[in-house]
Amino acid sequence: MYTDKVMDHFSNPRNVGEIDGADGVGEVGNASCGDIMKIFLKVENDVITDVKFKTFGCGAAIATSSMVTEMAMGKTLDEALELSNAAVAEALDGLPAQKMHCSNLAADALHEAIKDYKAKHP
Ligand code: FES
16 A cells, blocks of 8 residues: 555654754644644754654654655755645655545645744744
């Protein structure tokens, strides 16, 4: 049911944890299942220099969280804002149709963290 990439990121998630004194924090919940994802960012000169996540959710939510942190690392804030939920699912070689909603957490939480950073650093 899951691709090798999904299984890899689920079994060995990258960038798990919190960042003390994060420059931006974003949290989103998935209304359909109640799962929650939180993203922490460190930003220097508009570039994401560190990113970590904590996800209380299903395997697909953990895999998409892990993938979105890898995709966001080193990107400028504007580039990271362009990362879509669909792009994250695609980078995992797809998700089963009934699990596509799980990918909604990943890019949304990243975007919320960027908005939080921008609000704190106008
Ligand atoms: Fe809730 Fe996947 S079932 S995010």
